[in-house]
Amino acid sequence: MSPSVYAIATMDTKGEELDYxxxxxxxxxxxxxxxxxxxATAPTHQPDVDRDTVFGSEWKVPATSDRGEAVAAMSLALTKYLVREQELGKVAGVIGIGxxxxxxLISAALRALPIGLPKLIVSTVASGNTAPYVSCSDITLMYSVVDVAGLNVVSRRVLGNAAHAMAGMVAHTPRDDDSKPAIGMTMFGVTTPCVTRVRQSLTALGYDGLVFHATGSGGQAMEKLVASGMIGGVLDITTTEVADEVVGGVFAAGPSRFEAIxxxxxxxxxxxxACDMVNFGARETVP
Structure with a gap:
């Protein structure tokens, strides 16, 4: 059986929309x-994979009135389920609505999937601060414009566009006939001349130089690719994210920087x- 697009939603409240x-x-x-x-309640439309299957035989859907606790448990279960399905070669792409x-709930699971696998969420929060949902993954967010609460002239157009975008992504996966060993490199404005020369030299030697802007998310993205096995070596020329982590700047990559490596x-x-500089926002944010 060929891989499938996994379409995900809380079908007790978004069943009609997901069926569309x-x-x-x-x-x-x-x-x-x-x-x-x-x-919460039973789904309004019959899913191919029910919530008990997502949890698996060792778990059960938590019987709790705490919505946050239930969502957290389901998100963890969905993450494990999707990763397992993807490793079995069953997942062509994932689309969620919510x-x-x-x-x-859905974005946490999608962040665990490999870079390059099509991932799209139609969301009511896509026009705000999306960093907590996307992090350093390649999730595509599409703003729903109206609330995901029934089908209407707007939601049908947005959901239809999202579905056809996903269909296009899984039908036309780019071929990578020129795959080379990948080397990750970190870069900032002051290190650009160095990284540029190094990248050119690596290219001449047959390597694929991947440059990451050292803005916090750049370092995190590089380490995600390292952890996934897509990067075989790292030239960490720009470790300025550590300075931001220590001093409290806006470009920190978190305390786990270097761990994947x-x-x-x-x-x-x-x-x-660039470790001799730290980045802040407005003047009043400088300690």
Whole structure:
């Protein structure tokens, strides 16, 4: 059986909308597997994968009145379920729809999937601060414009566009006939001349130089690719994110910076590029 687009929503509240997405995907020629991640009442439409299947035989949907606790448990279960399905080669792409709770639930699972696998969420919160949902992944967010609460002239157009965008992504996966060993490099304005020369030299030697802007999310993205095995070596020329972490700047990559590199034990060269500067917002944010 060929891989399928996994269409996900809390089908107790978004069942009608997800069924519309399913129909659009099938009309576009995509195989679809609907997944219910609802935590309250019964789904309004029959899913291909019910919530008990998402949790698996060892867990059960938590019987709790605390919505936050239920959503957190379902998100963890969905993450494990999708990762397992993807490793088995069953997932061509993932599309989700939701409000704030559903977006939080689904996006956490999508962040665990490999870079390059199509991932799209139609969300009511896509026009705000999306960093908590996307982090350093390649999730595509599409603003729903209206609330995801029934089908109407606006929601049908937005959901249809999202479904056809996903169908296009899974139908036309770019071929990578020129794959080369990948080397990650970190860069900032002051280290650009150095990194540019190094990248040119690596390209001449047959390597694929991947440059990451050292803005916090750049370092996190590089380490995510290291952890996934897509990067075989790192030239960490610009470690300024550490300075921001220590001093409280806006470009910190978090306390786990370097951990993926150490765990993978790949070739690694570190320098102190731009460690003599820290980045802040407005003047009043400077300590």
């Amino acid at each position: 997405v399913r129909r659009c995907l099938k009309a576009a020629g995509a195989q679809v597997t609907t997944v219910d991640v609802g935590t 409000g704030s709770g559903g977006t939080s 150490l765990e993978r034990r790949i070739p690694y060269v570190m320098s102190l590029g």
